[in-house]
Amino acid sequence: MLKRNIICGIITLLVGFVVYYLFLPPINIQSMGFWMFLSFLLIVYTMLTGMFCFDNKGRLIKMGLSTKVTFVSVFVIIGLILVVNLIFSPLFQSSKYASRIDIEENADFEADVAPVNFNQLPLLDKDSSSKLGDRVMGQMPEMVSQYYVSDLYTQINYNDNIVRVTPLEYNGFFKYMKNHKKGITGFITVNSINGSSELVKVEDGMKYMPSSYFFKNLQRYLRFKYPTLIFGQENFELDNDGNPFWIVPVMKYSGISLRREVKGVVILDPVTGDSKLYDVDEVPSWVDHVYDADLIIEETDDWGLYREGFLNSLFSQTNVVMTTDGYNYTVMNDDVYLYTGITSVSSDEANIGFILTNMRTKETKFYAVPGAEEYSAMASAEGQVQQMKYVSTFPLLINLNNKPTYLMSLKDNAGLVKMYAFVDVQDYQKVVVTDASEGIEKATQNYLGDSLIHVGDKTNSRDITIRKINSVIIDGNTYYYIEDMESKRYKLSIKINKDRIPFINVGDTLKVFFNEEKEVTDVIKVEF
Numbered sequence: 001m002l003k004r005n006i007i008c009g010i011i012t013l014l015v016g017f018v019v020y021y022l023f024l025p026p027i028n029i030q031s032m033g034f035w036m037f038l039s040f041l042l043i044v045y046t047m048l049t050g051m052f053c054f055d056n057k058g059r060l061i062k063m064g065l066s067t068k069v070t071f072v073s074v075f076v077i078i079g080l081i082l083v084v085n086l087i088f089s090p091l092f093q094s095s096k097y098a099s100r101i102d103i104e105e106n107a108d109f110e111a112d113v114a115p116v117n118f119n120q121l122p123l124l125d126k127d128s129s130s131k132l133g134d135r136v137m138g139q140m141p142e143m144v145s146q147y148y149v150s151d152l153y154t155q156i157n158y159n160d161n162i163v164r165v166t167p168l169e170y171n172g173f174f175k176y177m178k179n180h181k182k183g184i185t186g187f188i189t190v191n192s193i194n195g196s197s198e199l200v201k202v203e204d205g206m207k208y209m210p211s212s213y214f215f216k217n218l219q220r221y222l223r224f225k226y227p228t229l230i231f232g233q234e235n236f237e238l239d240n241d242g243n244p245f246w247i248v249p250v251m252k253y254s255g256i257s258l259r260r261e262v263k264g265v266v267i268l269d270p271v272t273g274d275s276k277l278y279d280v281d282e283v284p285s286w287v288d289h290v291y292d293a294d295l296i297i298e299e300t301d302d303w304g305l306y307r308e309g310f311l312n313s314l315f316s317q318t319n320v321v322m323t324t325d326g327y328n329y330t331v332m333n334d335d336v337y338l339y340t341g342i343t344s345v346s347s348d349e350a351n352i353g354f355i356l357t358n359m360r361t362k363e364t365k366f367y368a369v370p371g372a373e374e375y376s377a378m379a380s381a382e383g384q385v386q387q388m389k390y391v392s393t394f395p396l397l398i399n400l401n402n403k404p405t406y407l408m409s410l411k412d413n414a415g416l417v418k419m420y421a422f423v424d425v426q427d428y429q430k431v432v433v434t435d436a437s438e439g440i441e442k443a444t445q446n447y448l449g450d451s452l453i454h455v456g457d458k459t460n461s462r463d464i465t466i467r468k469i470n471s472v473i474i475d476g477n478t479y480y481y482i483e484d485m486e487s488k489r490y491k492l493s494i495k496i497n498k499d500r501i502p503f504i505n506v507g508d509t510l511k512v513f514f515n516e517e518k519e520v521t522d523v524i525k526v527e528f
Helices: 002-023 032-053 065-087 090-098 126-138 173-179 218-225 293-306 310-314 374-384 440-448
Strands: 147-149 154-158 161-170 184-191 197-206 235-238 244-254 258-268 275-279 321-323 328-332 335-344 350-358 364-367 396-400 403-411 417-424 431-435 460-474 477-484 489-493 509-514 520-522 525-527
Touching: 002 032, 032 065, 065 090, 090 293, 090 310, 126 147, 126 161, 126 184, 126 197, 154 235, 154 328, 154 335, 161 173, 161 235, 218 258, 293 310, 293 321, 293 335, 293 350, 328 396, 374 403, 374 417, 374 431, 396 440, 417 440, 431 440, 489 509, 509 520
Parallel strands: 489 520
Antiparallel strands: 147 161, 154 161, 161 184, 184 197, 235 244, 244 258, 258 275, 321 335, 328 335, 335 350, 350 364, 396 403, 403 417, 417 431, 460 477, 460 509, 477 489, 509 525
8 A cells, every 4th residue: 555655656756747847836925826726736636546355356345544634625625715715806805906016096197208209109009019120030030940029019218328239039849949049139128219129139149038948948947946936027128238138027915816916027138047035115116027028918807897885886886987998108217117098897989098017117197187098098199090991909098288198109000100180088079180201290280279388398499580481282281482582482271370470571570480491391380
């Protein structure tokens, strides 16, 4: 009997090592994966010992005590998980679910969000960045055959530049075996403002990657180095010197895999494998993504659902709100922020406000600015050019003339940006689209019309005296072409100031503002 149990135990341990190597469950009682792994081992052991409980004719003989104990243990584990998770569920702990995220509810949009600087605005979304990254890779046939471009494209603030960065990955097992000694030799960066992209070489090669095999595989390497930690989704980022790192959140739970939260971060060098575990409040400032977007959305939904109690969330639903379907990122104060709208639980087409969350610190503010739900604004923009069948990107939220405004790109079937659209958050019927070839500043001018314009630190000004003036109508809009006493030429839209511009005459002196001097300079603002 003892010999039988020892043999069964050894076989179970061997099977357990193989399963642990493949699936990498954390040795942590807060993880559902750990209990599934333990239950699997008990079932394997029970099955092995049970094989000795039948005679040669297949008839059941007396089951051993150890077999009975392991068989019952599986049901005990399942029962305990159900009981523990019931205790830690919103039914009994709704207040703790509501307080998972601390949201400042009286934030001032104008005070917190600086007026938009179009020279620092991430106009390219992840899809467009991916196309640019693939184009860079396609220009290097010697690398395409060995590697592929990861679809991570993490948006980061890199030395005051807004970029998306993504690593290359091994293109299969045999390519790994061929290249694993030198590692992966580069990563791709895409500037989210101007679209410039490049392949950055890593001299010593990145060896600890998700596509690596054996003990150089990133997840396996982390698991064997930190067997008790529960990991979240890793991000690929650059430090201030341009060195690549894996940023891996460390999670904690209440109950068994309930109410997850980030308690720390492992920062790992993919070249050397060196790593360091940081508490969540000690993470270096160059790191942009400690909290993942799905976690922020989940916690915000719990805040909106349970802040008035569990029963209220089911029945009267007083003050119950939720996030809208979608989010985007913006960059402020050297950090990356998540933006998403907050709407009522009735799922109408209007938002009661929106939140901005710092992805490094989880500082979150709610802005009570009622207006259009994002997809309504997107539909409104698409409706302006419905004959083109362009598709809108998810909106960027910007402060334009101290008003929250949606900015979207409209793309064709090939994913190319064809137009820019501005939509007033509080009045999504106010929408203006402009051909992308005219530039974002021109699109801003078209949207604002005779409002005061601020388009960044590149604005120039000049006092001129009019020598000639002519008016023309282009696409239903009135423009004035002016030549000054120095034979310089300017183009003014009547929208800049509908009340004054129609009455300017030869000999009048104006102060004109413009961003770039051309043969015919576009004027964005006029002072009389």
